[in-house]
Ligand code: PHE
């Protein structure tokens with residue numbers, strides 16, 4: 001139970017409610033969603049099982065679990081750097097995740113003050129642009145979000161968080177259902193459902209396939225060692241397959257509900273599905289502005305969104321802090337302050353790329369990065385490169401280097417299930433990731 005709660009707390013976050021809808025909108029809907037679901041099933045779930053298994057067998061922080069497993073099977077100790085890739089990725093992700101978490105914090109106040117009620121799409125859009133255009137405000141909210149994250153990591157309050165997840169996740173689910181219910185009254189629910197679920201492959205680009213694959217890793221918190229860290233809490237008698245499946249299903253369910261809540265509002269108000277990262281902040285406030293008790297529900301929703309983002313952010317900071325403690329001998333407070341403030345500092349670059357530096361594309365000389373701001377680059381580098389790379393290495397390590405007997409003992413799957421998982425992990429996962437990678441990089 002502790003594992004399921006911690007893993008769900010990490011998985012369900014901004015990736016589901018903020019990122020999934022906007023990348024779905026940018027990448028044309030149905031075909032993208034289908035590829036994403038396929039990536040969850042064929043790449044995400046098998047890798048989650050592999051990561052959880054490494055964590056449970058190693059019983060330490062990710063880098064040390066990898067080192068222990070490699071030593072036990074007389075493999076190169078260089079495998080531990082696989083978890084190193086993950087620690088770097090989680091540091092980079094947290095820097096901009098906290099900025100978006102800050103947006104959510106600021107909307108708690110916006111909703112509570114009643115500013116949203118009865119407003120038009122133009123006014124709601126202007127409120128959002130006002131926030132993005134003000135680096136000072138963004139900095140305050142980013143700092144607050146990062147401080148909240150550091151507070152929990154420094155004190156190791158995991159037990160309290162797990163208890164909170166049991167209440168707040170179901171509440172988030174209920175509010176999303178309420179929003180979907182509202183969305184059904186807009187008269188554009190059918191259009192949204194067909195946008196999300198009727199695939200039109202003619203509009204699917206290869207870049208979209210890479211984004212879908214990267215997002216499968218991002219949303220399930222994979223490729224970074226987070227699930228390894230949490231797997232070390234899992235008892236020997238618990239089924240890794242069942243718990244991984246449960247966490248993945250909950251994560252996917254929240255993302256699809258968010259999509260079903262948002263797109264009817266997009267179509268009903270003539271907004272642009274490809275509006276980008278601001279999509280949920282330009283749509284959901286409209287719904288809260290129009291429904292009865294909207295200020296109350298809106299406030300509650302953004303509180304829950306902040307909470308979901310917070311539990312994910314904690315899991316992003318944890319691996320780096322643990323590594324500093326184990327490797328550099330720092331105490332928890334010092335390592336949290338050190339890692340957290342570096343992350344906070346890097347977050348400022350993402351803040352500026354939303355306003356002052358919005359025209360600055362540091363790697364713009366390469367065609368692939370044309371027009372990408374610092375924020376875009378961090379997102380691209382982590383979700384589309386580092387996470388799939390981390391996942392690929394996990395699949396190769398577990399599928400090709402660990403002893404098969406050990407895997408059978410860990411998973412204790414009956415019937416054809418072990419063979420299916422093993423085959424997928426050995427062949428399908430690495431090949432799928434490699435193809436998408438090579439295609440996009442070359
Ligand atoms: N899975 C989280 C989300 O969807 C983000 C995250 C990624 C958290 C990687 C931890 C590690 O919001």
Ligand code: NA
Pocket residue numbers: 010011012013015016218219220221251
């Ligand atoms: Na997620």
